[in-house]
């Protein structure tokens with residue numbers, strides 16, 4: 001059987017359940033990628049990060065990867081001679097809509113679409129309460145998710161597959177040069193994981209909240225593009241490292257929540273919060289633009305936004321601080337921030353982004369909703385105690401002495417005489 005394997009958010013060869021399945025039933029296998037329609041709307045960093053992932057995947061395939069930037073239905077018109085298309089099943093709103101449209105187009109050409117596996121250790125829609133309803137709260141979800149367990153990583157003997165040579169490889173064109181060096185791909189993802197295991201995993205629970213340290217895995221880009229599967233990570237963690245496993249589970253929880261509530265990609269999980277009064281972006285555009293540019297005057301907020309603009313990534317603590325600031329201090333609706341993140345984040349993940357925003361905005365799955373406000377000054381004092389993070393991304397504050405630190409930045413009222421962590 002001649003099969004086309006359609007890569008999506010699973011840009012890897014190993015531990016790819018759907019690809020292993022396709023290889024097991026194919027006499028000939030065409031590896032194919034259709035560039036997402038919103039590519040031109042993304043920031044150059046995000047565009048380059050996808051191109052790098054595709055280039056790395058293509059290099060690792062003996063015959064290379066077929067890439068088309070055409071939209072449906074043109075994208076699949078040339079698939080004559082193919083008996084079946086196999087892909088990893090999408091569970092996010094946009095991915096599900098794309099696969100539904102794809103199935104229709106293929107059906108018209110007499111080609112079947114088979115969707116297999118998922119980009120999660122436990123596929124969204126699997127974990128339920130005893131009464132078979134979905135879970136809306138993370139901790140009980142985590143307990144059931146852990147008890148459910150997951151498969152061992154899937155292996156593929158790449159050389160034994162009869163790959164079809166692509167007829168076209170049309171890389172999408174980024175709208176500008178890459179402002180930073182971007183490294184991506186399956187091999188790089190594995191190296192990143194190995195380095196994290198040696199470098200930071202042991203101290204993860206202590207350092208993961210500190211944007212001034214490199215205490216986290218930096219695997220979010222790889223997970224979002226599917227250069228590594230969470231199964232691969234979980235298999236190596238074994239029984240230990242619960243704090244890190246719990247973070248992986250947040251990604252799985254949000255995927256489950258979005259799958260069960262596809263409208264919450266851009267809509268309120270708790271609709272009553274839609275009725276609150278919000279700032280009007282047309283009227284208060286200066287405040288919104290200052291937030292985007294990292295020019296609010298709040299050092300940790302500005303450092304975080306500039307980290308996003310310059311690198312395409314932002315630390316989790318910083319994401320919570322800037323999201324809280326946008327919604328609870330500037331009073332904008334969370335979607336404005338989520339859309340900006342979507343454009344910029346190289347690790348953009350629809351479920352983690354929409355529900356990370358809604359959690360922080362207080363209209364999502366958090367049990368203590370709108371009255372939890374992150375004080376942007378105290379957060380800086382606590383999680384960037386020496387001001388190193390601010391100094392790195394806000395050059396106009398570099399001259400401020402580390403012992404003056406946050407005190408000089410306007411936090412006098414709340415600060416103890418000696419700053420925690422500052423050796424002065």
Ligand SMILES: Cc1cc2nc3c(=O)[nH]c(=O)nc-3n(C[C@H](O)[C@H](O)[C@H](O)COP(=O)(O)OP(=O)(O)OC[C@H]3O[C@@H](n4cnc5c(N)ncnc54)[C@H](O)[C@@H]3O)c2cc1C
Pocket residue numbers: 208216217218219220221223224247248249250251252254314315316317319320323341345347348349350352353354356357360
């Ligand atoms: C407002 C907001 C928006 C966010 N948008 C995204 C997004 O678009 N894409 C994205 O991958 N993550 C998002 N997150 C979650 C989190 O900030 C990033 O996953 C994390 O910062 C990535 O860095 P890391 O890989 O070093 O994380 P680590 O701390 O090393 O965690 C390992 C992995 O666990 C997962 N993870 C960790 N924390 C979370 C979390 N809170 N929610 C969901 N998954 C988590 C990620 O896949 C991450 O790569 C968002 C969080 C907030 C508050």
